[in-house]
Amino acid sequence: MYRLELTPQDLVTSRFAISPLVETMHAQLVxxxxxxxxxxxxxxxxxxxxYRRLRARHHGLQVMAAIIGAKGVANVDFLAPPPTGVDVPFETELAKMRAVPxxxxxxxxxxxxxxxxxxxxxxRRLLFGADIVELLAEGMQALWTEIVSPGWPRFHAVLQRDIAHRAGRLAAYGWAEALEDLSEHVRWISSGHIxxxxxxEGEISLGGRGLLLLPSVFGPKVGAYLAEAWPYALIYPARGVAAASREHRDLAGLIGRSRARILAELSGPATTTQLAALLGQSPGTVGEHLAALRRAGAVTGARAGRHVHYSRTPLGKALINPSTLRP
Incomplete structure (x- = not known):
């Protein structure tokens, strides 16, 4: 077990972020x-x-298995350095990886x-060769371009919604609430420790550097960057990855596949733009489905600034999960 000590400065500087490079690394493990x-x-x-055909063409993807743990634990942090911002493009992250000495x-x-x-x-010769960083970077580039990026709009929307959910809990209730359902393996201690x-195992004082919190659609467990060479970061499973379960497909026969998917995705509030990315449809089409669901009383909308965030009503929740109905 790691015990992270947070100072008041750490609480201020800690933030959420999204890393397409980290997600690409976890996609390979999957x-x-x-x-x-x-x-x-x-x-x-x-x-x-x-992916198998792609791996056969790229030595970087082949040798990566030797330096990433059999249980999905990466001990080689330079493969996917923690991002420096909330939404850093993949190319910028890859350039940072390529710059590692x-x-x-x-x-x-x-x-x-x-x-x-x-x-x-x-x-071993490849791993300790003079071009190993570039070799691995080329493998990650190919994996992102050919495998991960086609689904990135949906993955990105899931990650954005997770951050919005946790940032809202953090602002309203504090760190204990923000971390409460992050993972059973993460606990907030009232004395200012995580x-x-x-x-x-070990004890680490963040020393005012703060903690980067990275949701992941591919990572089923918690991971961490705790080496001095990198920003301290915690990777955790994002909420809302499994929106399309069997009962949602059954609901499609009643109200249509797209509207059933929208109700399934609304396990947490979402905007029209986010839902469009999740469903792979235009915002106009999603807007029409939302209008129909709203007229039927299955969803409701609340404006926050320039955006309207939609969520299920009790009727919408009952359509998704009939067990919530009371006799």
Missing amino acids: LDGRQPAPLLTDWAERWREP LEQAHAEIRQALALRPPVDEPT EVDMHS
């Missing part, structure tokens, strides 16, 4: 079958064979290999 993703079974089945890359690789069974000599159940 497609390799080394990280479970029961809520993304359809996505994994669709892309597993294209070769000495640091080799040091992190050496530390990771010390915890694993020996690798074969050809793989406890994180992980494979390692």
Whole structure:
């Protein structure tokens, strides 16, 4: 277990962020079958064979397995450095990865290999070669471009909604409420500490640097960046990944597939633009479905600045989950 000590300055500087590069790294773990993703079974089945063909062409994707843990724990942080902002583009993150000094890359690789069974000599030569950083970057670029980016609008909308939910709880109720349902492995201690159940242990004072909180659609468990070389960061499972369950598809026969999907996605408030990204439809089309659901009393809208955030009404909740009805 890690115990993170937060000062008042840490509480002010801590923030949420989205990292397409971190998500790309976790996507590879899912497609390799080394990280479970029961809520993304359809996505994994669709892309597993294209990924295998892609991996066969890129040595970087092949050797990455040697430095990422069998249980999905990455000990080589330079593969996906924590982002510097809320919505940093993939290309900017990849450029930061490419700028990692070769000495640091080799040091992190050496530390990771010390915890694993020996690798074969050809793989070892690649890992400690002069072009290993570029080799891995090329693999990540290909994986993002051909596999992850087609679904990124939907993934991004899920991550945005998770951040909006937690940021709202943080602003209204404080850190204890914001972290309450983040993960069973994360606990807020009233003395100003966060406890994180992980494979390692230690006590770390953030020292005013703050904590970066990264939701993930691919990561089923909590992960962390706790090395001095990088910003301190905590990766956790995002809410709302599994919007399309069997009961939602059954509901489609009653009110139509798109409207059933909208109700399913409204496990938390969302805007028309976010829902359009999640469904892969135009904002105009989604707006028409929302208007119909609103007239039927299944959803309601509340304006916040320039945006209207939609949520389920009691009727909408009952349509999604009939067990909420009382006899």
